Amino acid sequence: MLPLPLALMSKIYRSLIIVICIVILIVACDWAQPTLRDRSIADSESCRLVKHEVGETEVCGQPQKVVALSPHILDSILALGVQPAGFAQSVEPGIKTYNNPAEQIPYLGQWVTTQPISVGDRDSPSLESLTLLQPDLIVGEKWYNRDEYPLLSQIAPTLLFSDQSDDGQQSWHYSIEGIAEAVGKPVQAEALLAAHDEQIAQARTALQPVLQAHPRVLSLYSNLNNSVGLASNYTTSRLLKEIGFEMVEPEGIESGAEISWEIVPQMETDLMMIFYWSDEDFLNPEDPMQQQWAQKPLLESLPVFQQGRVFFVDYYLWGSHTRGPLTDKLILEALPDLLLGSVEGADSK
Numbered sequence: 001m002l003p004l005p006l007a008l009m010s011k012i013y014r015s016l017i018i019v020i021c022i023v024i025l026i027v028a029c030d031w032a033q034p035t036l037r038d039r040s041i042a043d044s045e046s047c048r049l050v051k052h053e054v055g056e057t058e059v060c061g062q063p064q065k066v067v068a069l070s071p072h073i074l075d076s077i078l079a080l081g082v083q084p085a086g087f088a089q090s091v092e093p094g095i096k097t098y099n100n101p102a103e104q105i106p107y108l109g110q111w112v113t114t115q116p117i118s119v120g121d122r123d124s125p126s127l128e129s130l131t132l133l134q135p136d137l138i139v140g141e142k143w144y145n146r147d148e149y150p151l152l153s154q155i156a157p158t159l160l161f162s163d164q165s166d167d168g169q170q171s172w173h174y175s176i177e178g179i180a181e182a183v184g185k186p187v188q189a190e191a192l193l194a195a196h197d198e199q200i201a202q203a204r205t206a207l208q209p210v211l212q213a214h215p216r217v218l219s220l221y222s223n224l225n226n227s228v229g230l231a232s233n234y235t236t237s238r239l240l241k242e243i244g245f246e247m248v249e250p251e252g253i254e255s256g257a258e259i260s261w262e263i264v265p266q267m268e269t270d271l272m273m274i275f276y277w278s279d280e281d282f283l284n285p286e287d288p289m290q291q292q293w294a295q296k297p298l299l300e301s302l303p304v305f306q307q308g309r310v311f312f313v314d315y316y317l318w319g320s321h322t323r324g325p326l327t328d329k330l331i332l333e334a335l336p337d338l339l340l341g342s343v344e345g346a347d348s349k
Helices: 006-046 071-079 127-133 151-156 176-183 188-206 208-213 235-243 262-265 286-294 325-347
Strands: 047-052 057-062 066-067 085-090 117-121 137-141 156-162 216-223 228-229 269-275 310-314
Touching: 047 066, 047 156, 047 176, 057 066, 057 176, 071 137, 071 176, 071 325, 085 127, 117 127, 127 151, 137 151, 137 176, 151 156, 156 176, 176 188, 176 286, 188 208, 188 325, 208 325, 216 235, 235 269, 235 325, 269 286, 269 325, 286 310, 310 325
Parallel strands: 066 085, 066 137, 085 117, 137 156, 216 269, 269 310
Antiparallel strands: 047 057, 216 228
16 A cells, blocks of 8 residues: 555644544533523523513613612612712703712712712703713613603613602602612612611600600791792601601691791791702702891791791702602701700700
8 A cells, every 4th residue: 555645644634633623612612501501591590570660671680880860869779889880960060970979969979989970960861971881770760761761771771760659758768679679789778778767766766855845847948039838748857757756737738839938937836947949059058048037027036936946958968859768867867966956055045
């Protein structure tokens, strides 16, 4: 038998090597296939249908880039331990990136460790900014974002919540479990609800002297445009009810309804909370509001005003603006200093 030419032997050798490599690849793919299949099964198992105000939305895994479309949603996700990748303020702040959130986001910024992108304001979030951000999850509120929901859902899974009960009561308790399920933090929601009960109990103990001496509270909202209205369902009012105070709620006047200044002296109360805001500034309302009251003889003559039992606080935190677990925490921590000091000072006169 004649030996094969060297060139032919080389070609056969190369072909044999190729065949061996193909076999190795096929075997390797077979070995890898269960891993890929297991991964697909795991991904499927981590997906969940989350109910919200506009229906049900599938959310998979642990979302890493979450957008909060309002201060209330920001408060809720921060309390659950989730940092925002994007945030929509109550008004367009003219900020592209919250690179100093402690200064740029009132009250809640102290808990923000990221530098979230501004996605406009809560009433009309920027679809362009959201598209560029490419979030894993968008969370908003029904009454602000329902019209944009179809467009928002095309950018990322979007869930809209309401923190209002069927009878009109407003509290983060009504939305926190759904938000927690969306961001994959159900256990944290249970812990927040338990912690809230403890915080209420502590505030009730601290405020016992006030409860015994001045149990009735009239809550009003007002601004420098001379509007005034009943605020018996606002965040602070709800907390005061939970502590044990009696909210003054005149028959026939619903919370949120605007009233005339002349009606205010007719409402008998021991304490009065005024939630103030202006178009220019939500914060530091005491001086301008006290000046406004001082210019109204009807109000200045009220015993609660003369005895230092009218408390002016900003609507952004104390009213119904942020409305979340962290907001409650800040208010409950501040109430003893606010009420005890002023009441004791008035009683000692």
